[in-house]
Amino acid sequence: MLDIIIIGGGVVGTAIARELSRYRLKIALLEKEIEVAFGVSKSNSGIIHPGTQNKSGSLKGKLCVEGNTLIRKIASELGIDFQEVGQLIVAFNDEEVIRLKEIKVEGEKLGIKNMSIVDSAWLQENEPNLSKEVISALFIPSAGIISPYRMAYDLSENAAKNGVQIYTDNKVEKINVLEKRFEVITNKNKYQSRYVVNCAGLFADEISKMVGINDFVISPRKGQEFLLDKKRENITNHLIFPLPSKTSKGTLVIKTSDGNPMIGPTAEEIEDKHDLATDDNGLNEVLNSVKRLVPSINERDIIAYFAGLRPTSGSDFIIRHEDKVPGFVNVAGIQSPGLTAAPAIAVMVSDILKNNGLNLNKKLFFRRFRKKTVHLFKTDNAQMRKIIKKDSGYGDIVCRCEMVSKREIEEAIERGAKTLDGVKFRTRAQAGRCHGGFCTTRILKILSEKLNIPFVELTKRGGKSKIVVKERT
Amino acid sequence: MIERDLVIVGGGPAGMAAAVSAHENGVKDILLLERDQFLGGILNQCIHTGFGLNYFKEILTGPEFADRFIKKIDDIKDIEVSLKSFVIKLNNNLEITYLKPGEMNEVKAKAVIMATGCRERTREMAHIAGTRPSGIFSAGLAQKLINVEGLLAGNEVVVVGSGDIGLIMARRMTLEGAKVKAVIEIQKQSKGLVRNIVQCLDDFGIPLYLSHKISRIYGQDRVNKVDVVKVDDKYNEIPGTKFEISCDTVLISAGLIPENELIEMAGVEIDRKTNTPVATDKNKTSIEGLFVCGNAFQIYDLVDSVARDSILAGKMAAEYLKDKK
Amino acid sequence: MRKEFICIECPNSCKLVVDIENDKVVNVTGNKCKKGETYAKCEVENPSRVLTSIVLAEGLEIKMVPVRTNKPIAKKLILTAAEEIKKIRINNSVKVGDIIVPDFLNTGADLVATREVRNE
Numbered sequence: 068m069l070d071i072i073i074i075g076g077g078v079v080g081t082a083i084a085r086e087l088s089r090y091r092l093k094i095a096l097l098e099k100e101i102e103v104a105f106g107v108s109k110s111n112s113g114i115i116h117p118g119t120q121n122k123s124g125s126l127k128g129k130l131c132v133e134g135n136t137l138i139r140k141i142a143s144e145l146g147i148d149f150q151e152v153g154q155l156i157v158a159f160n161d162e163e164v165i166r167l168k169e170i171k172v173e174g175e176k177l178g179i180k181n182m183s184i185v186d187s188a189w190l191q192e193n194e195p196n197l198s199k200e201v202i203s204a205l206f207i208p209s210a211g212i213i214s215p216y217r218m219a220y221d222l223s224e225n226a227a228k229n230g231v232q233i234y235t236d237n238k239v240e241k242i243n244v245l246e247k248r249f250e251v252i253t254n255k256n257k258y259q260s261r262y263v264v265n266c267a268g269l270f271a272d273e274i275s276k277m278v279g280i281n282d283f284v285i286s287p288r289k290g291q292e293f294l295l296d297k298k299r300e301n302i303t304n305h306l307i308f309p310l311p312s313k314t315s316k317g318t319l320v321i322k323t324s325d326g327n328p329m330i331g332p333t334a335e336e337i338e339d340k341h342d343l344a345t346d347d348n349g350l351n352e353v354l355n356s357v358k359r360l361v362p363s364i365n366e367r368d369i370i371a372y373f374a375g376l377r378p379t380s381g382s383d384f385i386i387r388h389e390d391k392v393p394g395f396v397n398v399a400g401i402q403s404p405g406l407t408a409a410p411a412i413a414v415m416v417s418d419i420l421k422n423n424g425l426n427l428n429k430k431l432f433f434r435r436f437r438k439k440t441v442h443l444f445k446t447d448n449a450q451m452r453k454i455i456k457k458d459s460g461y462g463d464i465v466c467r468c469e470m471v472s473k474r475e476i477e478e479a480i481e482r483g484a485k486t487l488d489g490v491k492f493r494t495r496a497q498a499g500r501c502h503g504g505f506c507t508t509r510i511l512k513i514l515s516e517k518l519n520i521p522f523v524e525l526t527k528r529g530g531k532s533k534i535v536v537k538e539r540t
Numbered sequence: 541m542i543e544r545d546l547v548i549v550g551g552g553p554a555g556m557a558a559a560v561s562a563h564e565n566g567v568k569d570i571l572l573l574e575r576d577q578f579l580g581g582i583l584n585q586c587i588h589t590g591f592g593l594n595y596f597k598e599i600l601t602g603p604e605f606a607d608r609f610i611k612k613i614d615d616i617k618d619i620e621v622s623l624k625s626f627v628i629k630l631n632n633n634l635e636i637t638y639l640k641p642g643e644m645n646e647v648k649a650k651a652v653i654m655a656t657g658c659r660e661r662t663r664e665m666a667h668i669a670g671t672r673p674s675g676i677f678s679a680g681l682a683q684k685l686i687n688v689e690g691l692l693a694g695n696e697v698v699v700v701g702s703g704d705i706g707l708i709m710a711r712r713m714t715l716e717g718a719k720v721k722a723v724i725e726i727q728k729q730s731k732g733l734v735r736n737i738v739q740c741l742d743d744f745g746i747p748l749y750l751s752h753k754i755s756r757i758y759g760q761d762r763v764n765k766v767d768v769v770k771v772d773d774k775y776n777e778i779p780g781t782k783f784e785i786s787c788d789t790v791l792i793s794a795g796l797i798p799e800n801e802l803i804e805m806a807g808v809e810i811d812r813k814t815n816t817p818v819a820t821d822k823n824k825t826s827i828e829g830l831f832v833c834g835n836a837f838q839i840y841d842l843v844d845s846v847a848r849d850s851i852l853a854g855k856m857a858a859e860y861l862k863d864k865k
Numbered sequence: 866m867r868k869e870f871i872c873i874e875c876p877n878s879c880k881l882v883v884d885i886e887n888d889k890v891v892n893v894t895g896n897k898c899k900k901g902e903t904y905a906k907c908e909v910e911n912p913s914r915v916l917t918s919i920v921l922a923e924g925l926e927i928k929m930v931p932v933r934t935n936k937p938i939a940k941k942l943i944l945t946a947a948e949e950i951k952k953i954r955i956n957n958s959v960k961v962g963d964i965i966v967p968d969f970l971n972t973g974a975d976l977v978a979t980r981e982v983r984n985e
Contacts, residue, residue, distance in 0.1 A: 341760055350667070369665075456643075463624065472639075505681075508681070508689055601931060602931075603931050603980035689929065715916075
């Protein structure tokens with residue numbers, strides 16, 4: 068019998084798993100997809116928010132500010148690249164400048180430090196590609212960027228190292244509430260535990276219903292995002308935000324951990340939790356909005372589109388122990404700033420469990436550190452020369468656009484990648500300007516060889532997403 | 541840093557032709573860098589006929605065309621071929637950094653010819669709305685999968701674009717047992733050769749829809765259908781013309797883009813529209829001693845023309861080196 | 866019977882109007898040169914194509930060896946021939962032009978390799 072079952076292997080679930088793996092507990096994480104981070108988390112834009120634009124007193128505000136601090140520690144322990152690039156919320160007229168000042172005051176209440184209102188001369192100097200129409204901006208230095216999927220992968224890898232059992236391809240279909248324990252039934256197996264933590268993202272309402280709690284609904288809000296060529300890495304130096312609207316933080320110019328600038332997202336209320344389609348309306352809307360911020364953004368530099376769904380439920384996060392079902396904790400409605408808040412959510416969940424009877428005894432040895440994953444494109448020449456000499460596979464380039472070597476792909480597979488997308492999210496191979504036109508064949512060969520799976524069984528992202536239908540044999 | 545007279549980046553038809561020509565014109569020290577484990581470039585996957593009529597006066601397949609140049613290169617001792625060599629950096633001083641399994645090398649060249657070819661336009665660049673399931677391939681990727689690895693990309697196929705690559709792949713997939721349901725062309729006429737329309741489509745009864753486009757791709761895990769619409773002169777959907785084609789595969793053949801990221805890194809001015817160097821003369825760039833040839837310089841219809849102009853590039857580099865001495 | 870063809874012998878793409886009686890060409894118009902007539906005759910009476918494909922290699926440096934028929938074969942045989950090719954194996958090094966199957970399917974054409982492939 069397990070102590071805890073965590074349902075959902077997104078960035079929240081993996082952060083909780085890692086946090087709880089400090090203690091002497093038997094923990095399992097169940098993920099319905101074939102790999103972790105394949106749901107909401109994979110389309111996150113990777114911004115580590117400072118916490119502005121959240122109401123004081125809200126869970127979002129509190130956890131975002133805490134998370135912004137905690138994530139730095141986690142990033143350094145796990146070897147995840149975190150860059151504190153800073154954020155600019157821009158104003159085009161005097162009225163908007165007043166709003167900036169209000170946001171600053173609200174932010175200070177939440178405990179955000181070192182914010183300043185900067186003028187056009189400062190902007191000209193520090194953000195030269197910004198529209199000349201911008202007259203002022205709120206500069207928030209503590210905003211940063213991280214790779215959302217790498218964060219989830221590295222958290223889950225470290226959690227597993229510390230004893231958490233991670234079961235992917237395990238979709239929870241039923242939960243039986245028994246005497247002082249739960250029986251969780253998936254498409255693959257049955258698991259029993261004393262506690263269940265539900266962080267099933269878009270499907271958290273459905274999981275909650277399985278134990279009779281149905282007082283919230285998760286509504287998907289679609290965001291279409293567009294990635295620019297890495298050549299334009301320095302189109303901005305900061306994260307560029309317009310003033311927020313009621314439903315979203317607006318359409319942004321985002322720096323990413325991988326180098327490719329991202330523009331978006333849209334905010335579209337939809338019904339279908341599987342609708343990840345993109346369209347020209349989204350593209351035009353985003354282009355129009357961001358060109359107002361940074362006029363030199365060029366449509367020709369767009370190399371990829373995707374859509375993600377924010378799991379929204381009301382205006383704040385839902386993080387609570389369900390007293391009607393002792394032992395069941397809901398962590399739902401984790402939309403923006405969920406990535407930033409994830410480490411703080413994990414601490415909060417651990418406190419909730421403790422307050423509800425779980426003994427948290429620290430392990431004698433908690434493996435806090437993780438060896439940093441090699442990414443050639445982030446490695447300087449001297450270092451690169453060294454590692455190539457040590458392991459010749461790093462000198463064997465597979466993905467030409469993003470400069471990913473054979474060894475990096477093998478490592479991704481050794482660390483849990485089973486699919487083309489899993490390799491892509493971990494390494495960036497196929498994510499560049501040719502979109503895998505050149506390297507997919509070779510990646511399939513490496514996957515097939517390393518996993519000992521025939522080509523016709525390999526998938527893009529699990530399930531029926533097979534890539535080739537026949538092999539000449 | 542090792543110094544070389546001429547470094548050529550790319551061992552496809554352009555790079556090979558340039559190397560042979562530079563040597564014929566007196567260059568004695570040539571390093572040819574190729575990232576693949578074989579010379580030949582994209583010709584190795586173009587197993588169909590249609591190459592060589594102008595240059596060799598006979599109709600060859602891609603690998604046969606490549607073989608003729610590979611043989612020439614093999615016979616010239618002054619050309620050093622370095623395979624599995626991937627250039628990561630080029631600067632305006634013509635210093636090149638390249639990786640090989642186990643090695644990182646730097647070389648300074650007196651002249652450089654970039655013969656880096658082109659890549660295919662993607663589904664995103666063709667602005668096709670819809671989901672992102674598996675089953676969407678560039679035509680070149682599907683071609684490589686089948687012709688090099690023996691892997692068939694799909695069973696029921698819709699091809700977007702009726703240029704020669706699209707037509708050739710329609711036939712190729714058919715011969716391997718797939719059902720090609722349609723070729724969709726947004727223009728009023730196909731840019732492909734009549735020969736290919738006849739022998740790749742008509743021979744197998746594959747319908748070609750001119751002035752049509754795919755307006756949406758559907759499917760969660762794998763493609764399951766596409767919407768096709770008729771378009772007006774401005775390529776906008778004509779209302780009421782939409783119909784569905786069920787399929788598990790979409791092959792995109794929507795044009796080619798020259799690969800010039802390395803010379804852009806070196807500071808060469810690039811035309812954003814064509815991704816080619818801004819140049820007044822063929823094969824030249826704004827950096828002295830840096831030449832570009834083949835599909836990297838402009839997209840050619842025929843490999844014969846690539847060879848012809850790359851031979852010119854080899855000669856230009858040779859003359860430049862002579863003048864420098 | 867009257868049929869229309871586009872001549873594919875050269876880039877002129879002449880639109881040929883061909884009169885056919887008992888499966889034989891009796892008259893061709895619309896052609897700018899003699900090739901058009903030959904083409905029409907061939908397309909009507911004995912259409913043929915060069916077939917290119919790949920053959921599975923065993924123990925060679927690459928997995929698939931590209932092949933072609935060294936002469937056009939009857940068009941109606943193309944699909945059968947494409948299936949037949951899938952059964953062939955090559956297990957020794959080949960050079961361009963090496964015959965893989967002589968007189969392939971009794972067509973008079975040989976199936977030949979189009980790429981040099983060495984042993985592993």
